[in-house]
Amino acid sequence: MAKDASSAPLRFRKMHGLGNDFVVIDARAGGPRVTPSLARALGDRHRGVGFDQLAEIVTGAELGDPEADAGLIFWNADGSTAGACGNATRCVASLLLAETGRGAVAIRTEHGRLTGRLREDGLIEVNMGAPALDWASVPLAREVDTLALPLPGAPAAVSMGNPHCVFVVEDAEAVDLTARGPEIERHPLFPQRTNVEFISLIAPDRLRLRVWERGAGVTLACGSGACAAVVAAARLGVTGRRAVVELDGGALEIEWLPEDQGGGVLMAGPVATVFEAELSPAFLDALPAEA
Numbered sequence: 001m002a003k004d005a006s007s008a009p010l011r012f013r014k015m016h017g018l019g020n021d022f023v024v025i026d027a028r029a030g031g032p033r034v035t036p037s038l039a040r041a042l043g044d045r046h047r048g049v050g051f052d053q054l055a056e057i058v059t060g061a062e063l064g065d066p067e068a069d070a071g072l073i074f075w076n077a078d079g080s081t082a083g084a085c086g087n088a089t090r091c092v093a094s095l096l097l098a099e100t101g102r103g104a105v106a107i108r109t110e111h112g113r114l115t116g117r118l119r120e121d122g123l124i125e126v127n128m129g130a131p132a133l134d135w136a137s138v139p140l141a142r143e144v145d146t147l148a149l150p151l152p153g154a155p156a157a158v159s160m161g162n163p164h165c166v167f168v169v170e171d172a173e174a175v176d177l178t179a180r181g182p183e184i185e186r187h188p189l190f191p192q193r194t195n196v197e198f199i200s201l202i203a204p205d206r207l208r209l210r211v212w213e214r215g216a217g218v219t220l221a222c223g224s225g226a227c228a229a230v231v232a233a234a235r236l237g238v239t240g241r242r243a244v245v246e247l248d249g250g251a252l253e254i255e256w257l258p259e260d261q262g263g264g265v266l267m268a269g270p271v272a273t274v275f276e277a278e279l280s281p282a283f284l285d286a287l288p289a290e291a
């Protein structure tokens with residue numbers, strides 16, 4: 001087992017938002033902490049549990065925000081960390097709403113303090129905060145007028161706390177995601193790699209979106225990707241600031257609030273818990289030591 005983890009049992013919950021699936025570990029009360037090798041081993045769909053992301057719940061204080069209901073650290077299946085994960089934030093918001101019995105909760109992430117609430121229609125909504133559009137925030141390797149990438153079209157680079165490269169295409173269904181995704185994810189213009197989105201217009205307020213996620217690959221849904229897609233579409237005049245985004249796993253409702261309402265991006269959709277379990281000690285014992 002990794003030398004820095006304790007041998008206390010590690011309980012976890014499997015959840016998903018539209019098939020974007022997560023292992024959720026609550027580390028607020030102590031117990032083993034997530035390391036890159038634990039994330040990779042758990043993320044293995046054959047020898048572990050399998051997930052797109054692992055959401056590690058910590059105290060708000062650990063992330064410098066003691067007033068928040070909790071803090072959240074996101075891990076990709078390849079063991080890398082991410083500054084944002086919209087669907088995992090919605091899943092954890094649903095847990096904290098049940099835990100606190102309140103109508104809204106505050107979650108501290110690397111992208112700031114995000115608020116989550118249960119809407120009357122039963123969907124969990126999170127305000128994902130304002131997008132950043134300048135090259136240094138995304139980040140891009142350098143300032144450019146147009147993103148010159150090995151694909152037709154002029155994509156938009158958007159940060160939702162994590163990097164996104166959004167292509168508007170005629171037909172998102174026709175894109176070879178497994179070929180194009182990794183090529184753009186690791187393009188030298190993106191020093192921290194990038195999530196890759198392909199959107200096409202279905203109706204004036206409806207987009208089709210397919211996503212290749214940094215550190216996870218093809219996903220059934222990506223919340224921050226849906227937010228970035230609507231921000232890019234609204235800026236390009238493809239849609240307004242409010243749209244339904246149809247992903248492989250279902251639909252998310254996205255609204256980019258105006259500046260005078262904070263400029264955040266609201267994202268609403270369903271969440272589900274699949275099971276709760278405890279990792280076998282043998283699994284933890286077999287983890288390679290951290291490099």
Ligand SMILES: N[C@@H](CCC[C@H](N)C(=O)O)C(=O)O
Pocket residue numbers: 020052053074076081082083084085086087088162163195213214215216219221222223224225
């Ligand atoms: N599934 C997520 C995004 C997860 C993080 C991403 N792969 C990254 O590395 O930035 C979502 O719902 O936003």
